[in-house]
Amino acid sequence: MSDYGTELLRRQLNDLAKNPIDLVSVGLVDDSNLYDWEILVMGPDGTLFEGGFFKARLVFPHDFPNMPPTMTFTSEMWHPNVYEDGKVCISILHPPGEDAFNSQETAEERWRPILGVEQILVSVISMLSDPNDESPANLDAAVMWRNDKPAFKKKVRQIVRKSQEDC
Structure with a gap:
């Protein structure tokens, strides 16, 4: 864990505490570990x-900011861009550079060390508003989103209710 990465995370956490993002609350899972955040979206x-x-964890690698963190919903989530285990799959969380196996996203859409936690969180809010079913992480959710919107809406309403009960 680099001193630079640790200091950068400390600064970003403090900035988010002073200037919170609408619809998001952030904190540390353990006050002694700046590399593991708990998020409420x-x-x-x-x-x-x-x-x-929706509760989530944002876990930063030891080589942050050169590599992106991993965001995983710990609350149930039904979304084309969230794997069944809760891991979020959006371009900004993918490692830097071109991906020969994914022509759907450019290097500019992927993680770059100049990006920060705020950009990630804004991207996740955007993902909830506008699912990308062209490159799904959860194929079943993507197919339902495309082909059976009433069933998709019903399933999401159920997880929204569950999330309200769990908070």
Whole structure:
């Protein structure tokens, strides 16, 4: 764990405490470890996730900021861009550079060391508002999103209710 990465995370956590992002609350899982954050994402108004309270973990690698963190919802989530285990799959969380196996995203869309936690969290809020079913992490959710919107909406309403009960 680099001194630079540790200091950068300390600064970003303090910045988010002073200037919070709408719909997101952040904190440390353990005050002695700046590399493991707990996140609470509130479902954006006007989306299927509205009213939900979704818990997640943001875990930073030892070589942060050169490599991106991993974000995993610990609350149940039904979304084309979230794996069944809760891991979020969006471009900003993918390692830097081109990916020969994924022509859907450019290097500019992927992680770069100049990006920070705020950009990640804004991207996750955007993901909830506008799922990308072209490159799904959860194929079943993507197929349901495309082919059976009423069933998708029903399933998301169920997880929103569950998230409200769990908070």
